[in-house]
Amino acid sequence: MPADFRLETFLPYLLNRAAEKASLDFARAYRDRYGMLRTEWRVLVHLGRFGDMTASQIGARAGIHKTKISRAVAALEQRRFLRRLNVEDDRRRAMLSLTPAGRDAHDDLTRAAAAHDAAMTEGFTAAELDTLRDCLRRIAGL
Template sequence: MAGRLREARNRAAGPAQDAGTELDLQQYFPYRLARLAEQVSLAVAEVYSERFALTRQEWRVLAILGARTQIATKEIGPLTTLDKMQVSRAVQGLETRGIVSRKHASDDRRELIVSLTSAGRALFRKIVPFALERETRLLAVLTSEEVEVLDRAMRKLSAELT
């Protein structure tokens, strides 16, 4: 691992001098991170998809709404990494099941405001302990120091990319 990180730092220092430099996708950091994110997402999906019949997109909308009283639909995408169509479908699915309600914004009739219904709030409260327990199990393979380092590294990378 240390060797790969050293190689990554060397690559970051400048373009490869050798035009024949090869890329090993299995060792390529962005690919490895994307794979890990997908694995984690699938592991967490077991919590909300099997027990509560929610899609990944619906769970993300529900999770965002769980921390708010309401939100404009246009604000959901950037907070959840969902595109406009995914947000729309998720909100429609949740509304059909009575989990969220939608209304037009008072100042802009084109904008929709979404909020959890009482059934949605109850569902959110049911899911949260399972989601937090899954997070705890995922992170249990790391020491507390490793969790802190991982958190710092994720924050640094995120800040660099925004």
């Protein structure tokens, strides 16, 4: 390892630490209010934001492995937050959609997410936030 290597300035380390802190702080909202796990929240928010999708479409859009999506879908379906409708021409696929209870949970949690985002970034100027979000999108390839 180079003598001048500093973990504290290593970008993957900083990104990971920031993501973990932000995620864990927000996890309290969906866990405490609805008993959800992170993948369940991510499935719910994708359906709420982009409309009906298959599990494969959610996986491609969110970067979540299909096994995790399958578990999350089962849990959300059990809580009656989403429903599956079989795709007529392919019985192996199902279209997922939010139920009214799922829509209510989505709306509540997106308000909580917006408040969390605002609190987390309150010390930044608008220009700093624009730069930060732009840099993160570029790193993520979005």
